[in-house]
Amino acid sequence: MNKLFHYMEKYFMPVAGRLAAQKHLCALRDGIALAMPMIIIGSVFLILANLPFPHYSDWLAHTFGKDFSTKLAYPVDATFNMMGLIACFGIAYRLAESYEIDGVTAGVISICAFLLATPFSIPFIPVGAKEAIQVTGGIPVALMGSKGLFVAMIIALGSTEIYRFIVKKNIVIRMPDGVPPAVSKSFVALIPGFIVIFIVWLLRLWIENTHFGNLHNIVGDILGKPLGVLGTILWGSIIAEGLISLLWVCGLHGANIVSGVMGPIWLGAMGDNAAAYAAHKPLPHIITQQFFDNFVHLGGSGATFGLVILFLFFAKSGQLKQLGKLAIGPGIFEINEPVTFGAPIVMNALLVIPFILAPLMNVVATYIGMDLGLVARPNGVAVPWTTPPIISGFLATGSISGAIMQAFNIVMDFFIYLPFFMMYDKMLKKQEVQVEEPSKNVVSM
Template identity: 40%
Template structure:
């Protein structure tokens, strides 16, 4: 029997998706970023309060002082304690999760990740005093490197350091304490040589990079790896390509955005952080594509922008199956959760719904990008919000009233695209329900109908 197109596509994509979803490095990156998420959301909320898009409110915070400092300065301190040092949280999170995957001590995995990262870090900040042209290198922990610029080398350090730690441990080069010693003391001594191995290797790596034109590993990774990746990620082609692949995976019941996010989200977070820094400094926002653009303007109601599909189901469909499913799915969809639709309608392995399911997010991304590019809608301000924030509210907090209007427009446009496809399904379901009713009626036998 000849395979259908969907069967052929599944045969090609399933091995790739399975390999990605089980990759311990990508899972560690994803879970490491999740550890930092609540911290970044809280920090972003304080930034949002101090930059709420009402000028009178901003002026009030800047003019009202406590202890000689404006209230806005106190609010920005929380942002600095979270967003400005986000790479520290991410490195610790990745080291912890990768150590768990390698089946070694997770606390020491997190410790060697941050330790190796700091060994390679240049502990100076360039400073030019006012009125002079002389640049001084001031001993310090540079905020640039503990923020978004240090994420990629942090990821590398976390993987390499934990792998070295595990290798030394597997060789048996550990101090084994006698029985009766408290477990925490035994673990500390057991970790001594593995940690020493990490320190020695990264010590020599620092020396090697000091002899290169870049001067240190941080500048090397940022200029050679991170900047090119950010330039690729900050493009319409990359965004649409990632979302196309993610939604194709969803059609086979695979959580596509989880898979693509483990690769793409580190880039988007870096772009968001740069937008937030520009917002703090009062500069133009540099990146249209960022984490907020993805979370707030690509889809509504979850993958496939199925909030539009749900509205079409409620407003225009008559079959009992679709109506009942809509009642179950509508509240979760408002908060971006759409598994009831994905598996209940279903969207999975449904060639008819596959067309708008892929098409609507592509159109959302394209229109949002164009409107922000030409200045009709402000670029997302970099404030991290929970992905469960409902549309209209999220659009206003990220891009002002123009963002809310854009979200409304895209949801309505999505309804129009989904409508002919869901109406076709609705007609089929109505026929199925009518046939089922006829069969049920025929099966109801009355004693009065019996003859002897």
């Protein structure tokens, strides 16, 4: 085990450290995080419109009018289904910020470029018609949300790189010193903004003459589908989760690093499930953001909630017993830094194995349960990752089976950690006794 840590420290950690600091991945992670509050707010209305109770929809129609379920979806379209648009601004803003150039300007340019790359046409089925017709002049909500997320990412990164290049080359219009800063910044944005819009416009004209039709179709076929398949199958999820735990073992925030790549895929799957859930159709995906947040990372990365229970109720060493008291509160809300760095788990040969194994078993058990239909799939509702277990399982699936699945995983994690905890607790207790005995002898003398 010591040799393994040596090789990880020598070869793996430098690469992981550079990956964690990579500007574009950090911008993707932090930019998408900007959309999360709106996604959660929209999810509240999605829940209210689709509570899993018998005759709930009939009660809504009787109490508030027959179209009230549709009206409850208005905020969903304005929040949840705008994740791509918001992320486009956020990613560009964060990337520009890392380059120490104006983030607001970069965000505005990227939004305009994103809208330019999006066809303003909406399929509409007239009353009595059998086929849909394309109505122009409307922004398609579907492409502003999860379906447009990959295009938003590419546009945000690309437009900001062009903006940075032009600004660094000083190919901009500079105003005299006496001009207000807001006006001066707007003129600085003229040339880079024009070039970005011109490039995207030419790109759109070219793509319209191909069988793809628009940029969203190209990205969906070439990039979105292969990555989506990898991120929403069992083996892809096992690899991603194993990497999260392995990075944490090295002292790096594994979830943040991996989510920079996989987060858009899981959020896209979440959006697909939310749309299907709102339309009362079968849910297409098992692996979504909520799959990991609410069923795999119980207590945080490494599924440490079961370990915290062991510390609190079964520890004999004073160190782990006290740590259990301190960590149980944060652990309930899925925060496990006190355990990760307090036990510690980082570079701890005894606790590394269950720290990696427990979440992997959660992935496998939850996937099998949902695939067999024993557990309801995540319904697309963005339950905050800090929501306590059992509650989050019910909200994320709209079924008591989700809460039962969480309870099963916690018990399983408890027993996975148990033998390693016993060895570690015994070792710490022995060390504490050895420290206490010399001090007693000194006092007696």
